Amino acid sequence: MDPVLSTLGTWGRVGAGLSQRRDLDADAAALSLGPVGPLSLSRRSQMLKPLVEKRRRDRINRSLEELRLLLLERTRDQNLRNPKLEKAEILEFAVGYLRERSRVEPPVRPRLLISIWVSQPEGPAVPEPSKQAGGCGQCGGGHPSFPPIMAVYRLCVTTGPYLKAGTLDNISVTLVGTCGESPKQRLDRMGRDFTPGSVQKYKVRCSAELGELLLLRLHKERYAFFCKDSWYCSRICVTAPDGSIYHFPCYQWIEGYCTMELRPGTARTICQDSLPLLLDHRKRELQARQECYRWKIYAPGFPRMVDVSSFEEMESDKKFALTKTIPCADQDDSSGNRYLPGFPMKIDIPSLLHMEPNIRYSATKTASLLFNAIPASLGMKLRGLLDRKGSWKKLDDLRNIFCFHKTFTTEYVKEHWHEDRFFGYQYLNGVNPVMLHCISSLPSKLPVTSDMVAPVLGPGTCLQTELERGNIFLADYWILAEAPVHCLNGHQQYVTAPLCLLWLNPQGALMPLAIQLSQTPGPDSPIFLPTDSDWDWVLAKSWVRNSEFLVHENNTHFLCTHLLCEAFAMATLRQLPLCHPIYKLLLPHTRYTLQVNTIARATLLNPEGLVDKVTSIGREGLIYLMRTGLAHFTYTNFCLPDSLRARGVLTIPNYYYRDDGLKIWAAIESFVSEIVGYYYPSDASVQQDSELQAWVGEIFAQAFLSRESSGFPSQLCTPGELVKFLTAIIFNCSAQHAAVNSGQHDFGSWMPNAPSSMRQPPPQTKGTTTLKSYLDTLPEVNVTCNNLLLFWLVSQEPKDQRPLGTYPDEHFTEEAPQRSIAAFQNRLAQISRDIRERNRGLELPYIYLDPPLIENSVSI
Secondary structure (H helix, E strand, O other): OHHHHHHHHHHHHHHHHHHHHHHHHHHHHHHOOOOOOOOOOHHHHHHHHHHHHHHHHHHHHHHHHHHHHHHHHHHHHHHHHHOOOOHHHHHHHHHHHHHHHHHOOOOOOOOOOOOOHHHHOOOOHHHHHHHHOOOOOOOOOOOOOOOOOOEEEEEEEEOOOOOOOOOOEEEEEEEEEEOOOOOOOOOOOOOOOOOOEEEEEEEEEEEEOOOOOOEEEEEEOOOOOOOOOEEEEEEEEOEEEEEEEEEEEEEEEEEEEEEEEEEOOOOHHHOOOOHHHHHHHHHHHHHHHHHHHOEEEEOOOOOEEOOOOHHHHHOOOOOOOOOOEEOOOOHHHOOEEEEOOOHHHHHEEEHHHHHOOOOOOOHHHHHHHHHHHHHHHHHHHHHOOOOOOOOOOOOOHHHHHHOOOOOOOHHHHHHHHOOOHHHHHHHHHHOOOOOOOOOOOOOOOOOOHHHHHHHHHHOOOOHHHHHHOOOEEEEEEEHOOOOOOEEOEEEOOOOOOOEEEEEOOOOEEEEEEEEEOOOEEEOOOOEEEEEEHHHHHHHHHHHHHHHHHHHHHHHHHHHHHHHHHHHHHHHHHHHHOOOHHHHHHHHHOOHHHHHHHHHHHHHOOOOOOOOHHHHOOOOHHHHHHHHHHHHHHOHHHHOOOHHHHHOOOOOOOOOOHHHHHHHHHHHHHHHHHHHHHHHHHHHHHHHOOOHHHHHHHHHHHOOOOHHHHHHOOOOOOOOOHHHHHHHHHHHHHHHHHHHOOOHHHHOOHHHOOOOEEEEEOOOOOOOOOOOHHHHHHHHHHHHHHHHHHHHHHHHHHOOOOOOOOOOOOOOOOOOHHHHHHHHHHHHHHHHHHHHHHHHHOOOOOOOOOOHHHOOOOOOO
């Protein structure tokens, strides 16, 4: 500091004291009390106290008014035009303005000055340090100065343990606090830095403490002649000079040369941020994400999905491109959709070449997927099964398709597939356990009489009695009535829309009572009964199993888990910043979902893809089913407890999907309730979170196409509504997907139990079915093997798994949510023990909702 300014500051303080003394004497004279002397000062000060307080208030008010006018001139904030603005608000504006200025201007180094020389200890003069040496030298001669106090921040940087997670690029950091920001400092130690799985420590020195840390900037820049590479930064822990610890979670791939800003791990909603710096950071982060993750229209009436072409357009060192919604181009004209050697279907290669690094499969998962696919496909190819056309000669030939991929359930299905008891069991605990509805009266389109089913019901009861008791259930495949059909191997395929009536017998088993293979009764649509000839009844059940396959694969599985969960993931990435508590909660449940759906669209849903090669409805039928299914899908269907109640199946015995699912739902709901309660204490905190409202609004618009009749929320008003919505999302991304996906190989490897197509029209008369006509109706050899190969792949979760409740990435750093996570994990562990104990007494164990076997997200 200039000595003149120091002297002026000292005299200013003295002058202010003299001025106050003169004012006091003048006030005393005005009161005719004479000059103020030492003996009467106390008494007279008491008499003058109200006047002194009034003058102090006047000075404060004048200063605040001047401050308001200065801020108005500088910021042009219209709120400052109000002359009756609260004092606290003026001060808050001033603090915010100064903090913003400190962000864009270099901080002033603090200096220690002694201006009262009489208090300086005697001794030899201290030489003045030079500025080049880092001191804070002063102008003028003879005045001593002191070197600045160096604040040291200790950093602990963790690199992810993944393949190629390390980097050779230069990594630098800048710390930004409430009192300023540190100079940009390169992180460098002896030897190689940032190797995969490493935890390395560094120091960042500042001229002064930065106050509360707000941001950490990571700078990734070229090192020497090395090419740019990717770096997976897990987290950075910063210890401040006062011992405070700040955790900065990252858990992202950082590509190219760029600067990334991280916030401390404490989750905050937008309502809890008031600093312009942090609000601006939230805004810029969301803008960048929205430019990267674009919505795409795949087909009319479909949920919107990620546009992978935007990843190709991104420049290597520029993170994102422009935000826009792009209608899907005609994929039939794409030159990239072509056959590859060894694969039986076309693959949309360009869509697989460019994938944003933070959503693509890890190297471990990719290798595991290929290891599962290639040997199985190659084995079938070498045996000629993928190219063989025509009917199966006998049913036993089917046993040798997957001779090396047997499980207890696959062997059980081969032995019991034709039994009525097992047919009914699959409606409760198979791969599509959501079709059954309890009915109190028969629909007019199913004219089943009591005499038809009397032999099955037995004496002492009748159809009407069982209807009144709530023991009659219906599976209605109406959605297939107008589905387009397809050709396979040059032959026309066939589809039906059957109605299947089932009865819960006194032993607690669900038994089929009657099957009608169309939605329109009449002479050409006979009602098949268990008392018909064996092959007639087996064929009727196989038609139902074919309809079950089509509805399950297209709607229950792909639409209601894969596509909806993709929309949830997209909205989360586009509308919630990394520091938002709901982002932290949902991110683990979106892992790999965008990648696996992109693979599915490139291999299954593309023209001449696997769907066109194995199903009787082909790609056009798939689009029809999903469009129709979404148009009728409701919030009640989406929420397990509501769905079970609406379908009237809460009391059916031996319904393990329901029992295990409700336990997991309750565990998720309890966990979510604690998280929401911690960050959203009131209705207002939910309603005022603009980011949260934008998130739910985008889900309503992009996933459910703004259809009010769906019952899905377009806004959230209470913490309870938020808890229910989040619970349903997490359940469907994890447990529901496991229930409808993991058993596909178990229940479908015996092809007659899940035929993907039917080559003959449904029978119009009874008594005509034989074993040969039955085999001629089932899929051909190559169609069967292609479909079973798909079943095998999707049922084998590749490595790099994270079971439900496993959160190795610590996005939550506060103690309260960490306790909630631990309690959630303990509850899931208890559910797992209960399931395994029950399964020991079952003829056919139900394992698909055992928590350790449930993946956190839709990832296969």
